[in-house]
Amino acid sequence: MELRDRTCEILGDLIAFPTLSSDSNQALIAYAAGLLEDCGAKVDLTSSPCGTKANLFATLGPEVDGGILLSGHSDVVPVTDQDWSSDPFVMAERDGRLYGRGACDMKGFIAATLAMAPTYAAQVGARPLHFAFTYDEEIGCFGAQHLAADLQTRGLTPGVAIIGEPTEMRVIEGHKGCYEYSTHFHGLEGHGSAPDLGVNAVEYAVRYVAELLQLKQRLRGMAPAGSRFDPPWTTVNLGALQGGVAHNVIASKAKVDWEMRPVTASDADFVKTALRQLCENELLPEMRRTYPEADITLETIGEVAGLLPMEQNEARRIMAELTGANGADLVAFGTEAGIFQALGMDVVVCGPGSINQAHKADEYLALDQLDQCLTVLQRLKEHL
Structure with missing residues (x-):
């Protein structure tokens, strides 16, 4: 199966999990954990204080500092009172677009990383690759704050973090808190x-x-x-x-x-x-x-916390190389990026799709955006 087809299959599965912030995300997290474990990743799941949600943190390669982290939130916003053309929790492909709640914000990026996991598993060397999928970003980034505390307890700090929020694959180095x-x-x-x-x-x-x-x-x-x-x-x-x-x-x-x-x-x-x-x-x-x-x-x-532009930023350097970008931008919307930056990581935000489609009826991810993301993630393996 071609990489794009596999990614679309996974994305369809992810959209089918109605991971509204008011509900549990545990079924989606268990699904993602299974795919990563099949690739030989070491997977840690951590329950939220309420016990109905969970974070996933997984590692391919050695559990040492300095690795690369691919991160996304698993929760989505409600569809109440929105006029959808099709079931928001059944992915639909129309006119080169993949429709569904969370398609661009941000299950498309998560699906792409999961589809790439077998490739990364075969490539990883001394530099580990981590996956982090969090809960409750949409209502306060509570899952990422929980994950940050867990990483501090473990004494593990990746060197680079890539947050796959929808930026149309532009490299973003800053946003307000x-x-x-x-x-x-x-x-x-x-x-x-x-x-x-x-x-x-x-x-x-x-x-x-x-x-x-x-x-x-x-x-x-x-x-x-x-x-x-x-x-x-x-x-x-x-x-x-x-x-x-x-x-x-x-x-x-x-x-x-x-x-x-x-x-x-x-x-x-x-x-x-x-x-x-x-x-x-x-x-x-x-x-x-x-x-x-x-x-x-x-x-x-x-x-x-906001994401503060840094004079030296390895994540920016890597993503500029992979995307061909000449620089990095700032955005108005917030992400979990500042939480990871506060731990000492070099961080950028870069993912497929546009924030203009997020949170709306008929949310979609354009297939050409997905293709760009997969190209970048394929090139990333050279940095492992």
Whole structure:
């Protein structure tokens, strides 16, 4: 069977596993583990804290530092309320495209690496090749953070990591971080005709939002000189403001959902420090004068580090050689790459398909993109 046909067969199998972030990915992980074990790989599966999901980490060759890691996340986003032309969990080929949920984000890359595994097994020498397939990337990169902790415990650090998110096979060396939060306000309910007898959580949430909007503007002037990001500064987005139950009731609860995409870790610290000082020095003292049990709590949904461009980057050098690229780009969307970079690996993001097709109805992977990916992965064997 030709390599492309084998890859498409595996991709069809992967799409058939409905690995929504809300559900288990264990069947897909067991399937991938079987294919890798058939090639002689040493496979380690690690369960998530909830016990319903798992990471896969597999090695061809010696278990030593300095190897090459091929990584992808196994979870996909929901299809609810999306108008698909065919069953999203049955791969369909039409007009040179492979349709299905996760086709480009990012089961196409995973399928390509699994199809190449027998070739790598026959080629691998002193430099090991690793595979990492994670859970819950779409809701906070929790699987990759779990995997990173496992690798630290084992004392194993690959030298190079290639994250196969859909970049149209462009080599990506940087993206911003993604920090998501929910801030909860707890006040005192009462009748709207006597506002001084209650603590209106919505009013304090609005003041918090006003500070966020001021910080958002200040960050525009804090962009690092020569920043290649678009936009070049750290951004803040307000996702939702919820609170209150009726026109004439003092709101006892409110919630602000917000995120920031920091260019630097210092920007994230700047925002969080300013908000903490606002709460501690102004909002909470006012709230507690009327209601001592009033509170403001910050819930961290996820803090995913960005991928920082590096002057020296072996992963960039290798992928530039394999793809023929003259340079590397930056992207706006986030990935797991920064988590691996924080462990000391040289990291790039490069995979088949376009992010413009991800998360949408009729998500697809173009066959010519798959072919480009397979060509690059075939050339990679010379670096083992």
